[in-house]
Amino acid sequence: MDEEGSKPDWNGIRRTYLKFSEAYNYFKDAFRILSAAFSVLIAVIVWLLRNIILQSLIGISCQSFYSATSNTQSICSILVRSVLSDDQKLFLKTVQRLNKANISKLDVYGLFIVDATLPLRLIQVIATYTIVLLQFAFQ
Template sequence: MAFLAFDLDLVYAIRVIVLLRKYLKEWVQMVSRLNYDQDDGYDCVKLFKIYQNILQAFELYKAVSQFLVMLMNVFGIVWLFKDLSLVILQSMECEKFYIAVEEAKMVCIQLIMKNSSESQKRLYKQVLHMNRMFSKMSACGLFYIDATLPTRLMGLIASYYVLLLQFALL
């Protein structure tokens, strides 16, 4: 519930900065329409006061929003680490399950070679047949949930940050 309140506050803050930008664009248009020949000191004073008000509103916006943005980023990073930890934990447990399935397959292969009853051999064959149809869990066919997932995610995140840095430094 707290995250919803933060999100709503952030959306409100975005709307406020959009409004301030629109006021500033309108101010620029008003200044552009001033005639050089027709020097009216009253209009210039009025325009300066409007500009002051816009910048004061932005200072108020900064004071209110910077704490909200800082909280959103801190909670976002904590939330990201929590989610990443859960993905790593699930990947590890899935990989352990896949290893256990492989061990069951190996045991059945070894035991089928020994002197076993027909019912035991049937059991081993059924297990081996089921293992041929076994597949790893995937995320809607996009990628497998296994031990390599966390490293692939870290590589993806690192590539994304490098891309962002390249755009930021251009």
């Protein structure tokens, strides 16, 4: 009962409750969409981090290989100048020649070289293109 002693407006209360229920359902739907978008965002971030880590590991492995081949060249040069038999010197010179001829840095279709700096260069390219796209989006 209200202050004047009359009956409450049950129809108005029912309409208000229905509108509240409808607003709550809209909120639930919006929250469901937001949580799905957040889940997709998290999945994309995890996927990107995984790829960056894998790229880094591949680059570090290739860099270790390049360093080992460079060290092989240096060691062979030092050993050739030492007192060795002719067969040993011939073998060392063959190793040096094969290293120079056959072993070069890996490149992907001539676009970029796979080494320790690859992840940094990829991040630089992604950041550059992201900035360019954002500039177009906000014009």
